[in-house]
Amino acid sequence: MQSTKTEVKPYSPEGSKREQVEQMFDSISHRYDFLNHFLSLGIDNIWRKKAVAKLQSLQPKRILDVATGTADLAIASLKLKPEEVVGVDLSENMLNVGRKKLTKKGIESITLTQGDSENLPFKDGEFDAITVGFGVRNYENLEKGLREMNRVLRPGGKLVILEFSKPNKFPVKQLFTFYSKYILPIWGRLFSGSTEAYVYLPESVKHFPEGEEFLKILEKCGYKNTEVSRLSFGISSIYEGTK
Numbered sequence: 001m002q003s004t005k006t007e008v009k010p011y012s013p014e015g016s017k018r019e020q021v022e023q024m025f026d027s028i029s030h031r032y033d034f035l036n037h038f039l040s041l042g043i044d045n046i047w048r049k050k051a052v053a054k055l056q057s058l059q060p061k062r063i064l065d066v067a068t069g070t071a072d073l074a075i076a077s078l079k080l081k082p083e084e085v086v087g088v089d090l091s092e093n094m095l096n097v098g099r100k101k102l103t104k105k106g107i108e109s110i111t112l113t114q115g116d117s118e119n120l121p122f123k124d125g126e127f128d129a130i131t132v133g134f135g136v137r138n139y140e141n142l143e144k145g146l147r148e149m150n151r152v153l154r155p156g157g158k159l160v161i162l163e164f165s166k167p168n169k170f171p172v173k174q175l176f177t178f179y180s181k182y183i184l185p186i187w188g189r190l191f192s193g194s195t196e197a198y199v200y201l202p203e204s205v206k207h208f209p210e211g212e213e214f215l216k217i218l219e220k221c222g223y224k225n226t227e228v229s230r231l232s233f234g235i236s237s238i239y240e241g242t243k
């Protein structure tokens with residue numbers, strides 16, 4: 001069953017969302033890191049650090065970073081001193097940017113591999129913790145992806161999701177709406193060459209379940225002790241759940 005209220009796809013209402021998402025991230029991979037930091041004024045890295053901090057007390061040894069993209073959240077998770085981090089993503093081009101980054105930084109404890117969150121190439125209970133940064137909004141079937149991550153998590157293991165949400169208070173709400181509708185698509189097109197990607201971004205955020213609604217979906221998919229923390233006036237949120 002599809003959980004997102006309205007299914008928003010990058011290019012066309014027809015066809016597979018998974019294929020369109022892969023194609024979109026393949027096409028913007030060369031500018032993804034720059035645009036992320038530029039469009040968020042660098043706040044995205046602070047959000048990733050806050051997400052990783054939610055795993056501090058668990059001290060996970062094996063971490064899976066799903067929808068790892070160019071590996072920024074996987075790299076941030078090294079703060080926890082895990083033995084191994086595995087990153088999976090649909091987009092080979094995003095992974096290649098990530099691989100170059102890891103080589104440049106001399107990081108050997110992170111492995112990046114192509115894979116789909118809805119059909120993960122891992123055994124049951126392999127990981128102590130799973131992180132997902134700005135990924136779940138792009139899943140074709142949200143509940144299937146959440147259940148599949150639950151499968152590869154060990155009992156007692158923890159899922160931490162960082163995802164955009166919508167600020168709901170004046171004046172941040174109004175500023176955010178204006179920025180998303182008028183500024184983001186223009187800058188996105190100028191710097192990445194893709195109009196679709198930066199129209200899809202605010203549209204997918206607008207239609208994605210958030211807050212308590214998202215916690216209910218997590219619980220339905222097998223997670224306990226679920227919690228949400230809103231960041232930067234609700235521009236993004238961290239969701240936690242335990243298997």
Ligand SMILES: C[S@@+](CC[C@H](N)C(=O)[O-])C[C@H]1O[C@@H](n2cnc3c(N)ncnc32)[C@H](O)[C@@H]1O
Binds near residue numbers: 118
């Ligand atoms: C916005 S980027 C986030 C990258 C990274 N986590 C970060 O914090 O910057 C979203 C990534 O999710 C990936 N993705 C979307 N759906 C996926 C799925 N079903 N399985 C694996 N990766 C997926 C995309 O290919 C893309 O690289």
